[in-house]
Amino acid sequence: MATSIRLTIKSIYKNLTPKEQSIADYILKEPQKVSHSSISDIANDLNIADSTFFQFTKKLGFSGFKDFKMALLTSDDYQNSMTTIHQGITQDDDELEMAYKIFDSNISTLLDTKKLLDKQKLKDAVDFIDHSDRLFFFGVGGSEIVASDAYHKFLRSPVNVVHNADYHIQLMEASMMTEKDCALLISHTGKSKETIQLAEVAKKNSAKIIVVTSQIQSQLAKLADIVFTSISEETAFRSEALASRISQLSILDAIFTILMFRNAAGSQTSIGKIREVINKIKE
Structure with a gap:
């Protein structure tokens, strides 16, 4: 997913309304689907008005749905995220796998934060x-x-x-x-x-x-x-x-x-x- 979109959502998530959080969850879970859908298709999936999703894209800093969708489609980070999905720790992981996933989590944390430096x-x-x-x-x-x-x-x-x-x-x-x-x-x-x-x-x-x-x-x-x-x-x-x-x-x-x-x-x-x-x- 586009870094600006994913990281912006993460940085404002806890301040979103329940309805906005459901929209954010949808974008985070279905980035490919969102990038290839119309605003009406997305609104129907979420059972919201087109204007509600449009306003959410503006809250993320985009001028509207087209600007948001273009950012989603053209980002290198978006393309990379499709093949490098972070896997959470499970009960079936052995000690080394758990340690690796903690390191991977820390690396992801640092890389994401680095991208937001100004x-x-x-x-x-x-x-x-x-x-x-x-x-x-x-x-x-x-x-x-x-x-x-x-x-x-x-x-x-x-x-x-x-x-x-x-x-x-x-x-x-x-x-x-x-x-x-x-x-x-x-x-x-x-x-x-x-x-x-x-x-x-x-x-x-x-x-x-x-x-x-x-x-x-x-x-x-x-x-x-x-x-x-x-x-x-x-x-x-x-x-x-x-x-x-x-x-x-x-x-x-x-x-x-x-x-x-x-x-x-x-x-x-x-x-x-x-x-x-x-x-x-x-x-």
């Missing part, structure tokens, strides 16, 4: 961080693990970074932010009430807001100055939220590396100081 967003995000007095990392639950990892990384940069695992302290930190600070918030669904509250407090204080989420139409994403979308594949006993971590970590790795190369001299100094003190305890 050069200008990466540049703007690094600009925000580079020109901020302080960079705050916020995350709750599983997302806190990603925030903590990012904090551990960015401590090696010339940037003044702040992070605490306790939500109440995060909220207190957000309340002390200013227009000279930058907040980086991580949330798979973008619906975490705690993370949304953190973003609202930071925004009220005019801080720059960068969000990493899998749902581009979420309430959290709407509060952001810049949104990075992470795409994940769900497998047996592993939710999308758990699978999304590898893509979130990779997005933050990319931002960190760009920042370090931009500030090569300062980065070498900060890394040197950290290596010097860490090496002392390894001797």
Whole structure:
């Protein structure tokens, strides 16, 4: 299926209405049929009006059904997806097959997320961080693990970074932010009430807001100055939220590396100081 269509659907799916989700499911399940059907045929299959499907294609960013159908027919990724359908883990799989499928899922997650990266967003995000007095990392639950990892990384940069695992302290930190600070918030669904509250407090204080989420139409994403979308594949006993971590970590790795190369001299100094003190305890 066309990458733009498949990934866009995945990134907005949880924010769709039940009727829109049924349309999305149909497109994801029957891409070949959709690409060779008229809008009336599809509408009949779904028991909806032609105009309902037409409006859905517009929600995906297309000018209409013809534009949507052309994208579906001409995409290389669409052609590839017809022969490389991901198979979920089953009870009959042996240990090695299960491990392979987890690796395949992670590879798919990274490749899909990579396709959504935007050069200008990466540049703007690094600009925000580079020109901020302080960079705050916020995350709750599983997302806190990603925030903590990012904090551990960015401590090696010339940037003044702040992070605490306790939500109440995060909220207190957000309340002390200013227009000279930058907040980086991580949330798979973008619906975490705690993370949304953190973003609202930071925004009220005019801080720059960068969000990493899998749902581009979420309430959290709407509060952001810049949104990075992470795409994940769900497998047996592993939710999308758990699978999304590898893509979130990779997005933050990319931002960190760009920042370090931009500030090569300062980065070498900060890394040197950290290596010097860490090496002392390894001797």
